[in-house]
Amino acid sequence: MALNPYLIFDGNTREVVKYYAKVFRLEEPQFMTYGSVHSEHLPPGSEDLIMHTFLEIAGSKLMFSDNFPGSPYQQGNNFTLAYVSSNETAIKDAFQKLKDGGSVQMELQETPWSKCYGSLTDKYNIQWQFSHEA
DSSP: EEEEEEESSSSSSHHHHHHHHHHTTTOOOOOEEETTTTTTTSSTTTTTTTEEEEEEEEEEEEEEEEEEEEEOOOTOOOEEEEEEEEOOHHHHHHHHHTTTTEEEEHHHHHHHHEEEEEEEEEETSSSEEEEEOO
């Protein structure tokens, strides 16, 4: 089980991640693009934006993404907390509790990258992502 910071950028995630990889002497990671998953519903020219990648730095996972194409971006609010667990029951329980008084962006559901994924903003305006990892 892990709680990972998730940094969101406005179209320059690939550049940012390559820079941090160089700084911390890490290999360049694999990049999942929006076009590889959401190819039908994207604004033209956004296919190569980064949907997800991560670096392991000093034993911690730092996750990265470009802002979802077409969504407003505000620097300073460009992070989420990612709750990653192999316990699907714990994910569902935490999600249900945090959505009380908050707003759900994506209900928990199976996705190409997770058996159980969802996102919400809690009543304190903290953005969360939930992901099942076996």
